[in-house]
Amino acid sequence: SSLRGEADHAALFIRHHDAQAHAAQRPAGASGGLFDMMEEVRVEVLGSVDFAGIRHNLYRRYEMRCMQSGMKAGALTLAQQVELLARRYVQLLPIPDFLHVAVSKAEAQLAAARL
Numbered sequence: 194s195s196l197r198g199e200a201d202h203a204a205l206f207i208r209h210h211d212a213q214a215h216a217a218q219r220p221a222g223a224s225g226g227l228f229d230m231m232e233e234v235r236v237e238v239l240g241s242v243d244f245a246g247i248r249h250n251l252y253r254r255y256e257m258r259c260m261q262s263g264m265k266a267g268a269l270t271l272a273q274q275v276e277l278l279a280r281r282y283v284q285l286l287p288i289p290d291f292l293h294v295a296v297s298k299a300e301a302q303l304a305a306a307r308l
Contacts, residue, residue, distance in 0.1 A: 198254025199245045202233075227272055234279045241284075248286065255280060256289045266295040274299040286302035 216231055219225050241248040264273060269292075279298050280286045288296045 195253045195257040198250035201250045203253060205236050209236045209239045230276050234284050238284050252286045259289050266292050269295050
């Protein structure tokens with residue numbers, strides 16, 4: 194499924210990503226990486242909203258990327274936390290099982306920041 198997710202991701206980027214518009218709007222510095230990540234989520238949402246199979250393949254791709262990068266629930270960067278939340282609440286993907294604790298912690302931190 195993760196290989197299918199790679200193929201789906203590539204096809205969705207060809208279909209829904211505008212490299213010139215993205216480059217023109219992309220901020221400099223660390224926020225540029227967050228901008229790139231949110232563009233990835235946006236493109237995947239556009240292409241999978243009506244296709245459960247594609248959404249499943251993209252989830253398996255993301256799960257594999259999390260495992261291969263060595264993500265650990267207790268040691269996530271802010272960018273990784275934002276990506277987990279974006280994939281959960283924007284893309285409506287489940288959180289990989291081994292990262293559930295991290296999402297609970299990030300949600301608690303966001304709730305505390307709103308007070």
